[in-house]
Amino acid sequence: MIWILVVFGILIKVLMSPPSAVVAWLLSKFELHQKLDSKDVTVTFNGKNLEEEEKNKYTEYFNEANFLKKHYIFPGNEKLFLHPETNVKPFVINVKSGKKDVNFFVYSSDNHVDVVKQYKEKVVSYSLSSDYLQKFTLSTKGLN
Structure with missing residues (x-):
């Protein structure tokens, strides 16, 4: 159960503050x-x-x-x-x-x-x- 919370927490962290390379790629599309x-x-x-x-x-x-x-x-x-x-x-x-x-x-x-x-x-x-x-x-x- 704790592992599910840890994975869920990491997933939320990545979604809320994506890596700068992903942000740069997304902005370059527009x-x-x-x-x-x-x-x-x-x-x-x-x-x-x-x-x-x-x-x-x-x-x-x-x-x-x-x-x-x-x-x-x-x-x-x-x-x-x-x-x-x-x-x-x-x-x-x-x-x-x-x-x-x-x-x-x-x-x-x-x-x-x-x-x-x-x-x-x-x-x-x-x-x-x-x-x-x-x-x-x-x-x-x-x-x-």
Whole structure:
């Protein structure tokens, strides 16, 4: 009988304060601006794939960018975010990890970077702050 109480007490303790690795994994599943692994990523600009070194730098800059705010998309307006009427050409990041296929469209402006994340049928938009991403975008304008 005492063993049942001890096991029950340990179980309650683990459920009430889970290990930090479990908490980190659970939070990463709901993270809006997730960290990308450059091995699972292809980055294209103007229809051309970036070279391996440029892709690694771009992925690193994307991971280090600071989240600013989320843009709310009303149902039916997804196409306005996926294909905006602008002259800015986006970097397209395709992430394929297992069955999961996610596309990021990265638009750079003077003071921030807009990201449109598309996965399955969902579209999410948010802004980032990253001087490195903006400078990288300016340095690749000659690739047109």
